[in-house]
Amino acid sequence: MTAVRRWIAHLDMDAFYASVELLRYPELKGLPVVIGGGRRHQPEVLADGSRQFATLRHYAGRGVVTTATYAARDYGVHSGMGLMKAAQRAPDAVLLPTDFEAYRHYSRLFKQAVAEVAPVIEDRGIDEIYIDLTEVPGTQEAVGHDAFGGVRAVAQEIRNNVKRATGLTCSIGVTPNKLLSKIASELDKPDGLTVLTADDIPARIWPLKVRSINGIGPKANAKLKALGVDTIGQLAECDAAWLLEQFGRSYGAWLYRASRGIDDRPVVTYSEPVSMSRETTFDRDLHAVRDRATLSAIFTDLATRVADDLQRKRWVGRTIGIKLRFEDFKTVTRDLTLPAPTADAQLIRQAAGQCLKRVDLSRRLRLLGVRVGSLSRPGVGDAVSLAGAAQKAAAAASRAEPRRTRAQIEAERAALEPELPFGEGDEADEAAGQPSS
Known part of the structure; x- marks a missing residue:
C-alpha cells in the first residue's frame, strides 16, 4: 500500500489591496499604483466622466506604503516604505487611499472559494492562508507521467475558483510542510503555482537568501551575514552545535531544521486572537x-x-x-x-x-x-x-x-x-x- 504523502499549500493573493483597487479602476491596469493615501487622495470624477488620480509627485506627509502593484515594485517601491521615499523612486505612480472594508469583503470571498474545494484552512491574515490538501480527493493520484499531477490539478482548481469568485489572481506553493510552502508561493509570483518535494530543496530552496525563510528577521539576517552565511544552502552546511552556540539552543536548533526544510507544524483551523x-x-x-x-x-x-x-x-x-x-x-x-x-x-x-x-x-x-x-x-x-x-x-x-x-x-x-x-x-x-x- 502506497504511503499517504503530506501536502500543505500556502495561498497568497497577488498584491491584494492594489488588485482590489484595479477591479474598481481598470484603467490603471499595468501602471505603477501605490496604496496608502488618505481620503484627500480619492480620485476626482471629471465633467466628461473620466477620473483624475493623485500621484506621489506632490505627496507630503508621514504615510507609508500599504502595498503596490508589481509595476510600482519595479521602481523599488514596497510595503512599509515611507510614501515620501516612494515618491522619490516613482513620482508619477498613482496614489490611492486604503479601503479596508473592500479588502475584507474580497478576503471573505476568496476564502469561501477555497473552502469549496479544500475545507481544512488556517487563516493567516486578510490575504493569505494555509491549506491541508492531504485528504482532498485526487491529491494522492498521478496524472499521466506526472507523479504529482493530482495535487497540481487540485491546486489549479483552487486558483480557478478564487479567480471566478473575485476576479483576482493568487499564487500557491504546495510542498510537504508550511515552511516550504510559504517560500514556494513566492517563487513564481504573480499568478503562480509551484509544487515542490524534499528532493527539490537543493535546487529550488538552497540558492535563496536566508531572509526567504519566514522566521529569519532583519537582526538574525544581519548576524548570519556577518558570519558569512548569506543563502539557505550555506545555512544548511552549518554545524548544528555551532548554530546553537551562535544563536542559542532554541533558535539555533530551529535554524538547523529550517535550512533543511524540516517543519512538522499542523494546519491549525482555528485560533483565538490575542x-x-x-x-x-x-x-x-x-x-x-x-x-x-x-x-x-x-x-x-x-x-x-x-x-x-x-x-x-x-x-x-x-x-x-x-x-x-x-x-x-x-x-x-x-x-x-x-x-x-x-x-x-x-x-x-x-x-x-x-x-x-x-x-x-x-x-x-x-x-x-x-x-x-x-x-x-x-x-x-x-x-x-x-x-x-x-x-x-x-x-x-x-x-x-x-x-x-x-x-x-x-x-x-x-x-x-x-x-x-x-x-x-x-x-x-x-x-x-x-x-x-
Whole structure:
C-alpha cells in the first residue's frame, strides 16, 4: 500500500489591496499604483466622466506604503516604505487611499472559494492562508507521467475558483510542510503555482537568501551575514552545535531544521486572537497641547473603531493599552487591566486616557494606537460601570507611575496649563456644558 504523502499549500493573493483597487479602476491596469493615501487622495470624477488620480509627485506627509502593484515594485517601491521615499523612486505612480472594508469583503470571498474545494484552512491574515490538501480527493493520484499531477490539478482548481469568485489572481506553493510552502508561493509570483518535494530543496530552496525563510528577521539576517552565511544552502552546511552556540539552543536548533526544510507544524483551523488594535501614522508630527483637538478626535476614533471590531467579532477584553511613537521614532506602550472585560467604546477610550497620563507628552507624536487585549467571549456580568472602571483605572495608573517629586509635578502642570492633554478632560468639559479648550 502506497504511503499517504503530506501536502500543505500556502495561498497568497497577488498584491491584494492594489488588485482590489484595479477591479474598481481598470484603467490603471499595468501602471505603477501605490496604496496608502488618505481620503484627500480619492480620485476626482471629471465633467466628461473620466477620473483624475493623485500621484506621489506632490505627496507630503508621514504615510507609508500599504502595498503596490508589481509595476510600482519595479521602481523599488514596497510595503512599509515611507510614501515620501516612494515618491522619490516613482513620482508619477498613482496614489490611492486604503479601503479596508473592500479588502475584507474580497478576503471573505476568496476564502469561501477555497473552502469549496479544500475545507481544512488556517487563516493567516486578510490575504493569505494555509491549506491541508492531504485528504482532498485526487491529491494522492498521478496524472499521466506526472507523479504529482493530482495535487497540481487540485491546486489549479483552487486558483480557478478564487479567480471566478473575485476576479483576482493568487499564487500557491504546495510542498510537504508550511515552511516550504510559504517560500514556494513566492517563487513564481504573480499568478503562480509551484509544487515542490524534499528532493527539490537543493535546487529550488538552497540558492535563496536566508531572509526567504519566514522566521529569519532583519537582526538574525544581519548576524548570519556577518558570519558569512548569506543563502539557505550555506545555512544548511552549518554545524548544528555551532548554530546553537551562535544563536542559542532554541533558535539555533530551529535554524538547523529550517535550512533543511524540516517543519512538522499542523494546519491549525482555528485560533483565538490575542488582541485587537487600531493605530494611525500622522501626516505631520502633532503636539499633545497645541494639537489637542486633532489628537483628541483621532484618539476617540481609534477607540471607537477598536470597539466596533470587538463587537462585530463578538469579543470583549480586559487589558486596554496605547502605543505612541514620537518624532524621534522612539515608541512607548502603556496598558492597564479593567475589573471586567468590555467592548464599550467610551470605556475603552477612558481607560486608554488613563494610560496616557503615564507618558511624558512633551515631544511631538507621529503615531498613535489603541489596543484591547486579554480577549474573551462576552458573558453574563461583563458590563462594567464607567465610574467603577475609572476608579480602578486611576488606581492602576497611580501604582504603575514612577514616584515624582513635587517640583516635577508642578513643572509638568505649569507646562500644560491652561490646557489638558488630549487624553483627558473632554468628557468632563462636555458634562459641565463648557466647550473643550
